[in-house]
Amino acid sequence: MTTPRDVPTRRVRLEAVGNQIPPLIALIVLWMLLWGEFSWLNLLVGIMVGIVVTVAFYLVPVQLSGRVHPLHTVVFFVRLILDIVRASIDVSWLAVKPRLVTSNAILEIRLRTRSDLILTWTAVATSIVPGSIVVDIDRESSILYLHVLNMNSAGDIESFRRRVLDTERRIVRGFGSREDVERMRGVRPANRRAARSNGKGQS
Template sequence: MSAMKNGAGKLRRTRLTFRRTIWLQLPLVVWLVVLWVLLWEAVTPITLASGLLIAVLITRFLYLPPVELGGRFNLIWFLAFTVKFVALVVAASVQVTWMILRPKGVPTSSIGAVQLRTRSDLMITLVAQVTSLIPGSVVVEVNRHQSVLYLHVLGATSDADLKRAREQVLRNEERLVRALGSLRDIDAINRHRREQGKRAIAAGAFSYFLRRQNER
């Protein structure tokens, strides 16, 4: 993406970042091959080779700016997040079903703004995705530059309801950052936590750094 911003030095930059581009596209290619093999339901040389061919063709000809991954992955926090997420999805389904079936229905809801603490595209996307699947909230608008999410909160008829929805989003943001946020994301969370007088979170044991964290 940075190669696209500089108009003048574009050619030089593109050549310089060629290896980096391959590195950035690699996760996507691997994922596409895995997807292809899963769809064929068989791991054979032919499915692997055709999958690799198609993945390379897709990434060459249907080019999109690569997703900048955080470069950090924490297995323990990721598992914790997954368990919590499944529980929240079940709770969301039950809660919405109850609101559908209860006699008074849902007369009023609210639209609330949530200021996220992290700024990376990946984190905003993931938090928005998770927020749409957990109880009470659907994302109706995203302000990418200021990382603000606007949620429609089902059945929120008081400021306390809105506050609860907001805090839930921020808790999920924190869980996601612990699982796969970059060190910069962790810094952003910690700055906020210190203001509130809470203990800072650390990158933690079982963190795997897939890329050198040079952005700090």
């Protein structure tokens, strides 16, 4: 027999299970990406590994925003594909470039939101673009630490920093909560802001 006291407990348990579903799906997708090909065996093993990890280790609950903007979502994915293609060409050229002299760097980039979901998506979207990979994350301060190829000047570093912040902005506009969108409101795309700054400096 169900008592009124059991209802909140059951609800809490259901919410706890529901909060583990997004990390489980993310682990399965990550497992498939690591293998680089789809097969039912890889999918089955990915599900088993994901379940073991979510049960054996504590994963911070992911609070979904419950908001998706179709147009900004399309813009985000189209721009992500273009960034992957562009970066692939750049990295390929570095591999065959004669007299290659490159300078790599570890960059600290502080994001403007405090959402774990946006932080994770920004880290993933940045890492899958060739030439950079996330090496550490400061969740409390929303800081990404990235290893980046071919950083030869302060201008290269600032340009890469702007690209990461623009990626965060597009993710917020596509998937972020209303609070995230309001926090980002008025923040111009970095390239447009830089262009305006240069225009004022020349006038």
